[in-house]
Amino acid sequence: xxxMLHSAVMTSEIRAAMQATNSLFNSEIFGKGNMDAFxxxxxxEARILPPGAPMISGGAAIKSFWADFIKATSATAATLETxxxxxxxxxxxxxxxxxxxxxxxxxxxxxxxxxxxxxxxxEDGRWKWHVDIWNLNx
Amino acid sequence: xxxMLHSAVMTSEIRAAMQATNSLFNSEIFGKGNMDAFxxxxxxEARILPPGAPMISGGAAIKSFWADFIKATSATAATLETxxxxxxxxxxxxxxxxxxxxxxxxxxxxxxxxxxxxxxxxEDGRWKWHVDIWNLNx
Numbered sequence: 256x257x258x259m260l261h262s263a264v265m266t267s268e269i270r271a272a273m274q275a276t277n278s279l280f281n282s283e284i285f286g287k288g289n290m291d292a293f294x295x296x297x298x299x300e301a302r303i304l305p306p307g308a309p310m311i312s313g314g315a316a317i318k319s320f321w322a323d324f325i326k327a328t329s330a331t332a333a334t335l336e337t338x339x340x341x342x343x344x345x346x347x348x349x350x351x352x353x354x355x356x357x358x359x360x361x362x363x364x365x366x367x368x369x370x371x372x373x374x375x376x377x378e379d380g381r382w383k384w385h386v387d388i389w390n391l392n393x
Numbered sequence: 394x395x396x397m398l399h400s401a402v403m404t405s406e407i408r409a410a411m412q413a414t415n416s417l418f419n420s421e422i423f424g425k426g427n428m429d430a431f432x433x434x435x436x437x438e439a440r441i442l443p444p445g446a447p448m449i450s451g452g453a454a455i456k457s458f459w460a461d462f463i464k465a466t467s468a469t470a471a472t473l474e475t476x477x478x479x480x481x482x483x484x485x486x487x488x489x490x491x492x493x494x495x496x497x498x499x500x501x502x503x504x505x506x507x508x509x510x511x512x513x514x515x516e517d518g519r520w521k522w523h524v525d526i527w528n529l530n531x
Contacts, residue, residue, distance in 0.1 A: 302488065304488070304508050304509075304510065304528065305528070306444065306528040306529060307528075307529065307530070307531060308530065308531075309508070309530050310476075310488070310508055338448075341484075341512070342482075343481050343482035343483055343484045344480075344481035344482025344483070344484070345481055345482070346479075346481045346482070346486070348484070348486065348512045348524060350440065350442070350448070350524060370442050370447070370448055370526075371442075371526070372442065372510050372512070372524055372526045374479070374486045374510070374512075386486060386488060386510055388508075388509070388510045388526050388527075388528065389526075389528070390442065390443070390444040390445075390526065390527070390528040391444060391445065392445070392446065392447050393445060393446075
């Protein structure tokens, strides 16, 4: 039996907080290479499930993964778009699309179309990614 | 502002219901090719996010996807293992692992290691997959 009385609904505050976090991923991580910005993107106990690798847990390992990814792919931008966001209890389940732009020096830019599911939690007054899984459309 | 008072916790009943649903995926879908069993696995408004394809919405399209997948891969089994299940409000976010066995006639069996995130909801008294995304470990 679950007993519950709650009114968890998507508010403009939550939506704005999510957009702010999603924007950091492009502006700070891909734009400036500022890996410390991940402290404001992922929860301390976050897990990521990247294609082609086992699950990775915790902030330090997640920073390493993305630093390696950016270096290996020459990624220069990653823009995120929320397709649907479902508030449930203390969290939000987001379905989204991402476009990752890659441009090695002297080469033309190429783009990857990605889709993802992120389970969001609030931590230290910010909305952050607690579980993050994605894959490619093609 | 969110106002909430709820006591959503993982119970043995929810866990058993989830295991029953996950078992159907192997026994009915892969074991017997009974695509109608998907009515007891996915919610009516479910979405799947498969690697290598855009998002697919709704029961009929999801059945077609899996029927095509089984035919194309000669998959004979798909066993699921829950790594973590987080109850939140009216749903559960599950991180899991899957092993998919494929065996074309006259060939040796091969296995794929898969990881996934499923967002569960209760519908018609059953716990079902509402959002389902996965990718390969290698």
